[in-house]
Amino acid sequence: MSQPFHRNRFTWAAYGALLAFGFLNAVLGPILPYLRAVEGISYLVGALHQLAYAMGGGVAGLLAHRDRLGRSATIRFGLAGAALAGLGVGFGDAAAITLPATVVMGFLNTSALIALWAALSDAHRGHRAVAMTEGEVAVSLGGIVVPLLVAVLASTTLTWRFSMVVGAAAIGVAVLWIGAVRVPEREPASAETPRPDAPPPTTGRRFQPLLAVIFSIVALEFGLSFWLASYLNVSVGLEKGLAVALVAALYGANLLGRLLASRLARRVEAARLLAIALLTTMVGLPILIGAQAAGPATLGFVIAGMGIGALFPLTSSLHVGRSRRTADAALGQILVVAAFGETFGPLAVAAIAQVTTLRVGFLVLPALVVSAAASLRLAIRRG
Secondary structure, three states: OOOOOOOOHHHHHHHHHHHHHHHHHHOHHHHHHHHHHHHOOOHHHHHHHHHHHHHHHHHHHHOHHHOOOOHHHHHHHHHHHHHHHHHHHHHOOOHHHHHHHHHHHHHHHHHHHHHHHHHHHHHOHHHHHHHHHHHHHHHHHHHHHHHHHHHHHHOOOOOOOHHHHHHHHHHHHHHHHHHOOOOOOOOOOOOOOOOOOOOOOOOOOOOOHHHHHHHHHHHHHHHHHHHHHHHHHHOOOOOHHHHHHHHHHHHHHHHHHHHHHHHHOOOOOHHHHHHHHHHHHHHHHHHHHHOOOHHHHHHHHHHHHHHHHHHHHHHHHHHHHHOOOOHHHHHHHHHHHHHHHHHHHHHHHHHHHHHOOHHHHOOHHHHHHHHHHHHHHHHHHHO
């Protein structure tokens, strides 16, 4: 890379908005044990909240290329509306309320995310992988805060519900910050007028292996993060509050993985880094699945979490870089496929857990790593 990576005012504001996104994106897993207790719902009904979030995100991806508001307005209105919907999830007290609220939260939060990623991608074309991995660091920070906040508030008279109020206040700050800077708006493009940094078109290849990688890694990430607190509580035997708080270590591991990837991406090819991250994930998962105590379980999900943290930003940067579409449209593709992954991972774990145990359900996770590795190999072979 000929020019050094430079973070401007927009870059920092985007990182702040991504941190806000990360809060709502990570909140369903940590609050799930409490939500299931309040609403008296099963594993499968609990997983429907992740399905609802993913459905909203999928619709946002489908509509990404039709944005009429502009990126700045989409980010601000999306985050603010998602925060309000999050309050509905926290205080709804019945699946008939919390499920629709989760759909709205997923749609608006993901709409903001697509606009954020696209703006970052266009602002840092030559350093797209660096900007996107650093942006995922901010998402991780939001994820770290959530389980700690939920666990602490659950032990007070405010209860776990107040975490949604704190989150809404933080999102309000991010909305004001992004409104104070100039957000790079989308450049008009079409199939006949591709982005100037896009590669030559590849005809006759309808299957896109990098999107298959996206499906597998998102299913893996959400399958683990959504059920980890419940797994530590039910299968490993940890007290509920401790199990929820330990989820912060998963997001801390994600953060470390993204920090390492953002540094290495300046010197190492993104596809090679992605392969290393998948291998790291595969090392940690068997330790977690076989663990009978807190120590080994934590070691397992920390190792796996380091690998998982690098997967999405690296794969996304590869797909955007190879796509003939605008950054918004390419990211819309990613988020549509990601919505299916967000649905499949938690539901696959839940379906198996419903008839066996949650520990057996977790065997879905290494299978997803194998699937991602196979798709990546195909993508590399195609060039």
